[in-house]
Amino acid sequence: MARVAVLNYIKRPSPVHELTGTTKLIFFIAWSVVSMVTFDTRVLLGMLLIGAVIFKVSQIRIRDISVVLGLAAVFLLLNNLFIYLFTPEYGVEVYESRKLLFSIVGRYTVTAQQLFYHLNITLKVICVVPIALLFIACTDPSEFASSLARIGVSYRAGYAVSLALRYIPDVQREYRNISQAQQARGIDLSGKDKLLTRLKNSVAILLPLIMSSINRIETVSNAMELRGFGKEKKRTWYMQRKLQRNDWLALGFALAILIIGLTVTFWNGSRYYNPFL
Amino acid sequence: MGQPIISFKDYGFQYRAQASPTLYHINLDIYPGEKVLIAGASGSGKSTVGSCMNGLIPYAYPGESTGELLVGGKDPKKESIFTLSQIVGTVLQDTDGQFIGLTVGEDIAFALENDCIPQDEMKLTVEETAKLVDIDHHLEYAPHELSGGQKQRVSLAGVMVEQVQALLFDEPLANLDPAAGRVTIELIDEVQKRTGATVIIIEHRLEDVLWRSVDRIVLMDEGRIVADMPTKAFLADTMLLEHGIREPLYLTALRYAGVPITEELEPQHVDSLRLLEEHRGQVRAWYQDNEGLGRAKEQRREILSVENLSFGYTTEVQNLKNVSFSIREGEMVSIVGKNGAGKSTLAKLICGFEKPTSGRIYLDGRDLSDDTIKERAQRIGYVMQNPNQMISKPMIWDEVEMALLSGGMSAEERKERVEETLKICGLYPFRKWPVSALSFGQKKRVTIAGILVQQPNIIILDEPTAGQDYHHYTEIMEFLKSLNEQGFTIIMITHDMHLMLEYTPRAIVFCEGELLADTTAAHVLNDPALVQRASLKETSLYTLSMACSIDNPQAFTERFIAYEEAHRNRQEG
Numbered sequence: 001m002a003r004v005a006v007l008n009y010i011k012r013p014s015p016v017h018e019l020t021g022t023t024k025l026i027f028f029i030a031w032s033v034v035s036m037v038t039f040d041t042r043v044l045l046g047m048l049l050i051g052a053v054i055f056k057v058s059q060i061r062i063r064d065i066s067v068v069l070g071l072a073a074v075f076l077l078l079n080n081l082f083i084y085l086f087t088p089e090y091g092v093e094v095y096e097s098r099k100l101l102f103s104i105v106g107r108y109t110v111t112a113q114q115l116f117y118h119l120n121i122t123l124k125v126i127c128v129v130p131i132a133l134l135f136i137a138c139t140d141p142s143e144f145a146s147s148l149a150r151i152g153v154s155y156r157a158g159y160a161v162s163l164a165l166r167y168i169p170d171v172q173r174e175y176r177n178i179s180q181a182q183q184a185r186g187i188d189l190s191g192k193d194k195l196l197t198r199l200k201n202s203v204a205i206l207l208p209l210i211m212s213s214i215n216r217i218e219t220v221s222n223a224m225e226l227r228g229f230g231k232e233k234k235r236t237w238y239m240q241r242k243l244q245r246n247d248w249l250a251l252g253f254a255l256a257i258l259i260i261g262l263t264v265t266f267w268n269g270s271r272y273y274n275p276f277l
Numbered sequence: 278m279g280q281p282i283i284s285f286k287d288y289g290f291q292y293r294a295q296a297s298p299t300l301y302h303i304n305l306d307i308y309p310g311e312k313v314l315i316a317g318a319s320g321s322g323k324s325t326v327g328s329c330m331n332g333l334i335p336y337a338y339p340g341e342s343t344g345e346l347l348v349g350g351k352d353p354k355k356e357s358i359f360t361l362s363q364i365v366g367t368v369l370q371d372t373d374g375q376f377i378g379l380t381v382g383e384d385i386a387f388a389l390e391n392d393c394i395p396q397d398e399m400k401l402t403v404e405e406t407a408k409l410v411d412i413d414h415h416l417e418y419a420p421h422e423l424s425g426g427q428k429q430r431v432s433l434a435g436v437m438v439e440q441v442q443a444l445l446f447d448e449p450l451a452n453l454d455p456a457a458g459r460v461t462i463e464l465i466d467e468v469q470k471r472t473g474a475t476v477i478i479i480e481h482r483l484e485d486v487l488w489r490s491v492d493r494i495v496l497m498d499e500g501r502i503v504a505d506m507p508t509k510a511f512l513a514d515t516m517l518l519e520h521g522i523r524e525p526l527y528l529t530a531l532r533y534a535g536v537p538i539t540e541e542l543e544p545q546h547v548d549s550l551r552l553l554e555e556h557r558g559q560v561r562a563w564y565q566d567n568e569g570l571g572r573a574k575e576q577r578r579e580i581l582s583v584e585n586l587s588f589g590y591t592t593e594v595q596n597l598k599n600v601s602f603s604i605r606e607g608e609m610v611s612i613v614g615k616n617g618a619g620k621s622t623l624a625k626l627i628c629g630f631e632k633p634t635s636g637r638i639y640l641d642g643r644d645l646s647d648d649t650i651k652e653r654a655q656r657i658g659y660v661m662q663n664p665n666q667m668i669s670k671p672m673i674w675d676e677v678e679m680a681l682l683s684g685g686m687s688a689e690e691r692k693e694r695v696e697e698t699l700k701i702c703g704l705y706p707f708r709k710w711p712v713s714a715l716s717f718g719q720k721k722r723v724t725i726a727g728i729l730v731q732q733p734n735i736i737i738l739d740e741p742t743a744g745q746d747y748h749h750y751t752e753i754m755e756f757l758k759s760l761n762e763q764g765f766t767i768i769m770i771t772h773d774m775h776l777m778l779e780y781t782p783r784a785i786v787f788c789e790g791e792l793l794a795d796t797t798a799a800h801v802l803n804d805p806a807l808v809q810r811a812s813l814k815e816t817s818l819y820t821l822s823m824a825c826s827i828d829n830p831q832a833f834t835e836r837f838i839a840y841e842e843a844h845r846n847r848q849e850g
Contacts (some may be wrong), residue, residue, distance in 0.1 A: 166379055226332075227387050
């Protein structure tokens with residue numbers, strides 16, 4: 001049942017795909033750390049540029065991930081809006097200067113510092129989100145669990161992630177089937193009814209879905225135990241790949257981003273790059 | 278024979294959550310290299326016996342046991358489930374649910390990964406085992422790209438990588454179409470011949486399992502072993518029906534004809550029956566005596582017609598190609614074909630869940646194209662395979678009433694309608710009960726009642742009897758037949774050849790999205806070419822009639838079914 005998948009593994013020939021899951025995971029973590037910590041506009045712009053290149057190399061196209069990108073954009077907008085609503089002069093505090101451009105009403109002023117602060121927030125999100133999406137779109141789900149295990153996460157937890165990925169399509173299909181059958185019994189979720197009725201109606205679909213998921217879980221856990229899952233402290237992985245030359249290069253690159261990014265950020269003793277002083 | 282690999286001695290078991298024991302005084306020895314079938318109706322305790330062998334009891338299902346059980350000479354209570362799973366490998370019933378890996382290769386390797394086998398060695402073992410079950414060309418495939426039969430091969434390979442001594446199959450045929458079921462039985466047989474492993478099959482579909490030889494049959498009923506004997510002797514005995522199991526059709530036919538079923542007859546396979554000329558004569562005589570039998574129904578007006586219907590979930594793949602047929606009022610029709618042939622898609626289009634790419638559907642001559650799901654549901658009801666997929670209220674009354682709530686009926690009208698429906702479905706005495714107190718068959722009735730309450734003319738049922746033993750199967754089907762006699766038009770999507778043959782005069786056969794045939798059920802199953810293309814299975818009646826040199830196997834089948842129906846009605850009346 002090939003419906004529009006929101007976010008999944010997209011198999012394409014590219015150097016990014018060829019990297020092992022572990023490499024991509026470590027790279028992604030390093031990347032996230034830097035972009036979360038830093039407010040340094042120079043670092044962010046640099047990363048944005050690097051990110052764009054990686055995106056290009058990965059053969060993933062914007063429209064493959066457009067749905068999630070759209071959601072991220074909405075979230076970003078809301079985030080900015082709320083920051084401004086609650087702290088309209090936060091930029092002034094951070095950059096220890098105040099250049100008033102104009103006032104809207106009451107405490108809602110527009111300062112160059114606040115705008116610059118919002119620019120940085122936006123840049124941070126623009127840095128992280130595409131790389132996160134790229135990580136998911138370019139990593140074979142089969143490698144998720146083993147990658148997590150390799151960086152020290154318990155294989156049980158890793159497998160939980162992997163199983164969730166395995167069963168998402170099944171549950172989606174089940175949801176679709178159940179909701180169709182229930183619609184035929186007068187359960188309408190299309191939004192014509194009142195919110196309360198709609199909530200009640202969604203229970204009519206969720207209850208059977210939960211029951212069938214519980215059955216599924218019982219079957220899977222039995223199947224796993226019958227095949228020795230959890231017997232040893234460690235386990236080996238059929239799909240794990242050895243690190244190649246490119247993996248080491250990518251890991252080195254990740255380390256370089258981490259070091260350079262953080263060094264530049266903290267050079268002047270603060271997370272912010274301040275052009276106003 | 279040496280030491281048994283599995284040995285129950287006066288064994289009893291009670292699940293922690295249950296009030297009474299599930300198993301009583303089980304005495305059973307299974308020896309290395311044997312092939313044993315454990316048969317029994319639902320609730321007979323046969324699956325519980327399986328869970329005792331593979332360690333799920335007491336590991337996943339705790340409870341109290343009495344007596345003694347040794348698996349590979351070990352006491353399961355003192356060992357871990359892991360030790361046991363290396364002695365007895367289990368292939369579970371749900372081929373989807375037990376597919377753990379994201380691809381075939383990973384799934385086969387799962388047990389090896391847990392044993393910390395190095396990757397190189399693991400890849401070799403996976404390759405070899407995959408070859409053994411003939412799935413080595415699909416190692417990269419994801420589960421949804423495989424057929425039911427292929428998934429079963431993967432499950433089998435997944436337990437075989439551990440070099441287990443015994444293979445346990447829990448209802449291996451439950452989710453397969455007839456042809457895939459037959460291939461599975463052949464596969465189990467081949468694997469046993471190649472590896473010499475002990476094989477234990479838990480299944481109630483006796484005739485299908487007996488497609489390949491089985492050494493011994495153990496019959497269970499209400500937690501006890503009621504028979505444990507070699508296949509030949511077992512079939513010569515007539516106790517099957519009393520215990521909710523259907524005997525192979527060819528044996529029933531022979532019995533009707535007055536041929537005594539003895540061990541000398543070699544009753545295990547229809548192909549190898551040692552029929553004497555006298556026996557053949559008896560069968561022919563029976564055939565001629567029952568000439569008048571057969572169903573002829575009056576032709577009623579067309580109620581549903583489908584014209585040139587095409588549909589694809591994606592633009593590349595056509596799930597349904599230019600399908601046309603029509604259904605008359607009061608008919609009971611089977612829609613058959615293998616998984617993915619387009620049967621369920623067709624039902625979804627009729628109910629309006631999906632929109633056709635081209636073609637039209639007419640109800641009483643009126644084009645349905647612009648009708649919503651809800652509007653269509655007033656006339657055409659759809660019942661899903663598993664009642665748990667539909668039941669969403671804890672009380673029976675509320676569940677049945679649900680569809681009326683949005684229709685603007687008064688409480689009084691609703692009450693009247695629900696009561697009437699519950700009476701039709703034989704659920705009126707249970708009207709104040711919670712759904713959870715019902716058996717599977719009764720739950721099925723509740724879901725059907727939930728549809729009938731909207732008073733549709735047509736009911737479409739997806740696999741109404743999947744996974745049911747003969748007793749429950751009969752219960753559900755007789756109920757549907759009574760609905761049909763009350764005037765409802767019934768369309769069933771099914772894999773069950775018996776169902777099609779016994780209850781629906783007409784069958785519509787699909788294959789890869791195309792309508793392959795639209796004819797009588799008996800005709801479908803007596804046409805070897807059609808049977809093969811649609812992944813069905815010819816009945817043993819066909820083979821038997823050939824062996825008895827009966828000129829018209831189709832008529833033979835029809836007479837058998839009619840005779841049986843009359844027989845059944847006599848028993849009931």
